Each structure stands twice: as C-alpha cells, then as structure tokens.
Amino acid sequence: MQCLGPGGPVLGSRLSLVLFDDVLSKENTLTSHRRQALKDWVFSTLTGRVLSTGRVWAFGNAWYGDDLLHELAEKRGYAWKRFETHTEVDGLGNPDPKSLTWPSKWTLERIKRFLVENLVHEARRQLRSLKYAAGVGVWKEEWFDRAFTAG
Numbered sequence: 001m002q003c004l005g006p007g008g009p010v011l012g013s014r015l016s017l018v019l020f021d022d023v024l025s026k027e028n029t030l031t032s033h034r035r036q037a038l039k040d041w042v043f044s045t046l047t048g049r050v051l052s053t054g055r056v057w058a059f060g061n062a063w064y065g066d067d068l069l070h071e072l073a074e075k076r077g078y079a080w081k082r083f084e085t086h087t088e089v090d091g092l093g094n095p096d097p098k099s100l101t102w103p104s105k106w107t108l109e110r111i112k113r114f115l116v117e118n119l120v121h122e123a124r125r126q127l128r129s130l131k132y133a134a135g136v137g138v139w140k141e142e143w144f145d146r147a148f149t150a151g
Helices: 030-047 069-072 108-117 120-128 142-148
Strands: 015-019 050-059
Touching: 015 030, 030 050, 030 069, 030 142, 050 069, 108 120
Parallel strands: 015 050
Antiparallel strands: none
C-alpha cells in the first residue's frame, strides 16, 4: 500500500488499485491551468503504473466541467456514478422532500439550512455533485487564468 497526494512519487510502482479520495480541491481546480496540471500528472504518470488487471476508483465532488473526475467519466474504460442529497427541486430550487437520497444524514431541514448558509453554486456542487455553472460565481474563470499566466 502506498499513500500519496496529487503529484506524488509513483515512478517505478506497479499498482493494482488506485483510489482517488477527494483528489479535487479548490486549489487544484481554481484555474484551467491547475486542472490540466493534475490531469497531466494522472494520465502521463499515474495511470501508466496501473497493472493491466488493475483498477482506478475516484471519489469526490465535481468542481468544473473539465476537471479530472469529469475527464475520467468521459474516458473509455471508466464508469462513474453521481450521488446527491436530493434528486428533484421545485420551481424555486427547493429540494423535493420525496427525492431525498440519504434522509438519515441529510434531512430536509439540514439541506435547507445548508442552502441558506452557502452560495448557490457551492450548494449545487456539494449537495448535488453538480459542476460549477458558468456565470454563477462572482469571479470569471478567465480572470484567474490570465493572472496565473501573468505570474
């Protein structure tokens, strides 16, 4: 067994099982450059270490449509499943009580409290595993990209 974070040393390893547990973070998804750097490490370094009979499992929340988890979901040979606290909303965006998927942990009251205490895009991401929607946040992604490129 070997435990490491994104970018960790794996050269020379032969892996039968790779588990990504919340590999995506605000820091490594903030810009398209950072998202690409993580994907580059995974696809150029890590997956080449997986044995032909090996498996790659990834768990985590969506951030952006071009992040690692979305790319894995699109790649042949990978399967994905999205888990959310509720699956349906009414016309005002409130959770449908009949659609709660984990009511023993995420009650309707807890979900409503979370919705009040968090920004809309963050609530969508954390409660429904939905990627950030373009134009929902205050900051534009291209601003971060330009600043990162400029140094």
